[in-house]
Amino acid sequence: MTWPAQRPHDEGARRKGKQRMNLIMRGIASAILVSAALFNGVAASNAQTPVRTIEAPAPSGISAERLGRLRAQLQRYVDEGRLAGAVVRIQQDGKLVFSAAVGWRDKEARDPLREDSIFRIASQTKALTSVAVMMLMEEGKLLLDDPVGKHLPEWKKTTVAVAKPGGGYETVPAKRPITIRDLLTHTAGISYGAGPAEKAWRDAGLFGWYFADRNEPVSGFVARMAALPMAAQPGEKFVYGYNTDILGVVIEKLSGKSLQAFLDERLIEPLGMKDTSFFLPREKAGRFAVVYEGDEGKLRRASDANVWKAGGHFGQGHYLDGPRLAHSGGAGLLSTAADYSRFLEMMRRGGELDGRRYLSRKTVELMVSNHLGSVEYSSGMGFGLGFSIRMDLGAAGQPGSTGEFGWGGAYHSTYWVDPEEGLTIVYMTQLLPSGDIDDHGKLRALVYQAID
Numbered sequence: 001m002t003w004p005a006q007r008p009h010d011e012g013a014r015r016k017g018k019q020r021m022n023l024i025m026r027g028i029a030s031a032i033l034v035s036a037a038l039f040n041g042v043a044a045s046n047a048q049t050p051v052r053t054i055e056a057p058a059p060s061g062i063s064a065e066r067l068g069r070l071r072a073q074l075q076r077y078v079d080e081g082r083l084a085g086a087v088v089r090i091q092q093d094g095k096l097v098f099s100a101a102v103g104w105r106d107k108e109a110r111d112p113l114r115e116d117s118i119f120r121i122a123s124q125t126k127a128l129t130s131v132a133v134m135m136l137m138e139e140g141k142l143l144l145d146d147p148v149g150k151h152l153p154e155w156k157k158t159t160v161a162v163a164k165p166g167g168g169y170e171t172v173p174a175k176r177p178i179t180i181r182d183l184l185t186h187t188a189g190i191s192y193g194a195g196p197a198e199k200a201w202r203d204a205g206l207f208g209w210y211f212a213d214r215n216e217p218v219s220g221f222v223a224r225m226a227a228l229p230m231a232a233q234p235g236e237k238f239v240y241g242y243n244t245d246i247l248g249v250v251i252e253k254l255s256g257k258s259l260q261a262f263l264d265e266r267l268i269e270p271l272g273m274k275d276t277s278f279f280l281p282r283e284k285a286g287r288f289a290v291v292y293e294g295d296e297g298k299l300r301r302a303s304d305a306n307v308w309k310a311g312g313h314f315g316q317g318h319y320l321d322g323p324r325l326a327h328s329g330g331a332g333l334l335s336t337a338a339d340y341s342r343f344l345e346m347m348r349r350g351g352e353l354d355g356r357r358y359l360s361r362k363t364v365e366l367m368v369s370n371h372l373g374s375v376e377y378s379s380g381m382g383f384g385l386g387f388s389i390r391m392d393l394g395a396a397g398q399p400g401s402t403g404e405f406g407w408g409g410a411y412h413s414t415y416w417v418d419p420e421e422g423l424t425i426v427y428m429t430q431l432l433p434s435g436d437i438d439d440h441g442k443l444r445a446l447v448y449q450a451i452d
Contacts, residue, residue: 061421062090062097066450071100073442078103081299082437084292085113086429089337090447093422094345099337106290108301115338118275118287119428120319122209122331122409126244128267128343129259129329130184130386132251134363135266141254144184144385147177151250154226160189161197161229169196171229178234180250183243184385185371188234191241195231204228209410211245211326212279213318218259218326222249238377244386248329259327270356271346273339278332279324288334289428291316291411294435302432331410337426340415344424347405348417368405398441399448414440421451 070088077083085103089096101113136142142151149156158178161169174189182188193207201207206225211218222245232239248259255262260278268276280288291302302316319334326332346352347368351359359367370382370389380396382389387405390396406416412431417424427443 061452062092063450063452067098067446069449070098070443070446071102073446074100074102074439077437077439082294082297082435083429083431083439084290084299086427086439087113087115087117087119087337088428088443089115089341089426091341091345091424094349104290105287107292107299108290113289114287116275116287116336117289117428118280118284118334118336119289119413119430120291120409120411121333121335121340121413121428122411123244123407124335124340124409124413124415125329125331125333127347127386127407128263128333129244129248129251130367131347131359132259132262132266132329133180133184133247134359134367134385136251136254138360138363142180142250144179144181146180148180148183148188148246148250149177151253152222152226152246154223155246158226158234159229160233161195161200161231163196169229171197174230175233176235180247181371181385182234183247185383186238186240186243187236187372187375188243189230189232189237189239190225190243190246191231191239193241195229195239197229197231200228201225206242209242209328209331211328211332213322214326215323216325218245218328219249219252221326222246236375238372238375238383242330244330245328248327251329259329267343267358270358271339271342271353273335273342276333276335276339278319278327278334279322280319280334282320285320288320289430291430291432293433294431294437295433296435298435337428340426340428341424344415344417344426348419348422348424368403398444400444408440412437412439414443423447 074083074086074088078085083103084107085101085105087101088098090098099115101115101117103113105111105113105117133142137144147156155178158174159171160174162172163169178188192209193201198207204224206221206228211221214221222242225242251262252259257265267273275284293300293302342353346358347364350361351357351364367385368387368389369384370391371385372383377383380390380392380394382391384405388407390400390402390404393400393402401418401420403420404416404418406414408414410432411429412434413428415426425447431437
């Protein structure tokens with residue numbers, strides 16, 4: 001992987017096969033094509049399915065004409081009633097090359113999505129929390145191999161639930177302490193409550209990832225979950241769960257600040273992420289995307305009365321009103337496509353943006369390296385410190401680049417960074433459950449088919 005600090009300042013010059021005159025001519029053509037696409041898109045889209053392309057692609061090795069296929073595909077999902085709307089933002093070498101808002105913020109009110117619409121990003125929160133942990137490591141406040149119990153005493157000794165052949169489970173001691181790295185890589189054995197001891201987790205009120213409606217700081221829940229039997233032994237399996245919420249509490253303990261205050265001071269405010277927070281100011285309520293459910297090809301507005309079968313709330317949520325006490329490092333933030341792109345660009349550049357360094361380049365390299373070893377995760381994929389890592393294109397079976405890193409959120413949003421192509425891609429939508437829609441695969445295919 002080649003990082004920006006090692007590249008020449010003219011990043012476009014590093015790409016093979018680029019001819020300067022062709023780029024200039026294609027840039028002129030791109031502006032014409034996108035202007036025409038914008039006019040035609042508005043003319044063809046009736047008031048029920050608005051589409052707006054915000055900015056034309058720059059002459060940087062991506063075809064404007066071919067990117068038009070992505071906009072058209074998203075419009076088809078909206079027209080078919082499978083997607084209420086989405087915002088896509090693509091940057092290459094730090095320059096915006098595509099940004100489109102498709103469909104509705106609130107379908108019933110006929111209020112269209114905009115580029116600055118605010119979304120629940122759920123597990124995309126994990127990336128910011130993971131970076132915050134690495135900041136503390138760089139300050140000498142923790143090490144990756146520190147036992148979590150060194151910082152949160154209730155975690156010094158944990159247990160594991162082992163299923164019995166005839167039903168039920170027995171509780172055995174953990175073979176070793178859970179470490180900070182176990183939490184960052186989801187190999188601590190901690191789920192969102194699923195596992196042999198699921199009933200115990202449910203009885204403790206710890207099942208599912210949603211904390212926004214809780215009238216208690218996350219630290220209280222994290223302290224109680226330490227006494228429950230985990231789903232697997234530390235270091236033996238990839239088990240997705242509360243790991244990053246625990247890290248959020250570690251950050252609070254070591255910094256002496258709330259997670260919101262730490263992230264605001266160290267990442268959100270200096271990066272200019274003006275619409276990123278755990279709870280929504282009331283004056284921004286008109287930009288908050290409504291949640292929809294996709295079920296058997298039908299789209300319906302999510303109801304606050306509904307409860308997701310895995311235990312998490314998937315109605316409209318308590319981000320505007322409610323206790324506002326629970327800052328979930330694993331799934332709590334709200335953000336926009338533009339804000340999140342700022343964060344990703346900092347990571348793509350190896351920890352620096354606009355002359356300010358947030359992490360060392362070597363720390364970022366460590367974060368986006370595979371840490372799983374022999375632990376099974378997903379074909380062609382590994383997992384680093386807060387991000388999935390693409391290890392083998394053929395095994396993964398999707399277009400992309402070796403070394404790209406990313407993740408997504410429960411409300412069907414996704415993102416990835418491709419250092420090889422200089423790309424950051426953010427896809428924001430609000431769909432839970434998502435049903436059988438194949439938009440993530442189409443998004444990836446249509447991004448990479450546009451690269452020259």
